[in-house]
Amino acid sequence: MRAIKLVLVTSLLVTIFALSNSLPALSSTGKVRIKDLTELTQDPFLYISGDFNKRLLTTGEQLDYLREFRKLYFSPWDQTSPRHSMDVHKWIFRHFGSGKGFGENLNGRDEEWLENLRNNADLESFGTLNRKAVSVRRTDLRLLPTERPFFYDSSLPGEGYPFDYIQNSGVHPGEPLFISHISKNGAWAWSETSYAAGWVKIQDTAFVDEELIKRWKSLPLGTAVRDDLPVKDEKGIFQFSADTGTILPLTSRYILRNRAIIPVRDVNGNAVEKTVTLDAASFTPHPLPMTAWNAAIVCEGLMDTNYGWGGMLGNRDCSATIRDILLPFGIWMPRNSAAQARTGLAIDLSEMDRAGKTTAILREGKPFATLVNKPGHVMLYIGSHKGQPVVLHNAWGLKTLENGKESRHIIGKTVITTLEPGKELENLHPDNGLLIDTVGSITLLGGIK
Secondary structure (H helix, E strand, O other), X not given: OOXXXXXXXXXXXXXXXXXXXXXXXXXXXXXXXXXXXXXXXXXXXXXXXXXXXXXXXXXXXXXXXXXXXXHHHOHHHXXXXXXXXXXXXXXXXXXXHOOOOEOOOOOEOOHHHHHHHHHHHXXXXXXXOOEEEEEOOOEXXXXXXXXXXXXXXXXXXXXOOOOOOOEEEEEOOOOEEEEEEEOOOOOEEEEEOXXXXXXXXXXXXXXXXXHXXXXXXXXOEEEEOOOOEEEEEOOOOEEEEEOOOOEEEEEEEOOOEEEEEEEEEOXXXXXXXXXXXXXXXXXXXXXXXXXXXXXXXXXXXXXXXXXXXXXXXXXXXXXXXXXXXXXXXXXXXXXXXXXHOOOOEEXXXXXXXXXXXXXXXXXXXXXXXXXXXXXXXEEEEEXXXXXXXXXXXXXXXXXXXXXXXXXXXXEEEEEEEEOOOOOOOOOXXXXXXXXXXXXXXXXXXXXXX
């Protein structure tokens, strides 16, 4: 297994690089529903073949993943200093200052706007606070201390809404954080999670002490396996919504209900613990056994959910979808698709033609335990339909060519397709319009089947 520091630094830098070289695009098309979405069932359960309860990973493999998961997940609480250097901040400001961006009103961002953010970032204070914390609700990691977006020219393919390049990642409630310093206005905290870093609203965090850290590390964990699970304290007061992939300490288990601990921010900014009772079908002991049935349960809960670049508006992009599918099974994944492709046994398909790739995926792939990788996009192989591999993925759109100009046919949500969705479209881009043309590898979780 990789060293924690190398994984995190590599993940952040690759994620930031991907933000500036993204392939997804805003579309002027998409009114016609592609055939894959009408001819293929969108129910992941119907792609299971054989024994529903057969383990996709052996008990030993899943325990190995779980040990690595707990080490990485809690790693921000093992830090004494930031993992990422000042060079990351310098790169961020250099990057956003190098090209013309646009705000939510489509007016240009100017140098004064960026300079004000630089001043508020208070980079002279980087690494002076160095405190451990926890997220108290779903929040965002932002590359600059602002909620305001930074879009590139929406008239260009691959730019404009919803690709806010300041948005780095979403953060679930209850995630360990390491805070290096606070912005000058006190509203933002530069925070590191186990998989990415960025500015988080200070009100979405709470500082933790060593007693809490020790207790949370010693307790078993529970996981949400559906989105929009309302979490209320013992007085019935709503605290937050938990989505699939939310991990919380589990204190007791019952047939219909499970009890867990949540963090709440007090008036001094410190974390206090509250006990909550959650439906056992929606919040289960972590990790779930990695079976096809359990994988389909988790996947079903994410079907038709909207695309969200970097977790924008609380939604998911392709890699966040994969990450949240695998978190309930104790499988920690990096933030971006390129890093995720390197998390298991990779099989190179880059030199194969379409027929060769199809044969290799069907022969080597393990349904619900295989990633299908292409530049800028990751998918989960779940089975086959009429001799074609079938994948589950959250996709913004398909590359098209209209009047000689590149555009997109919008999908914009989590769907089940073949690797040739949209092949019937007259305006599908002749170069790499089909997903399979740029599939470069598959990644087997747990090794060879």
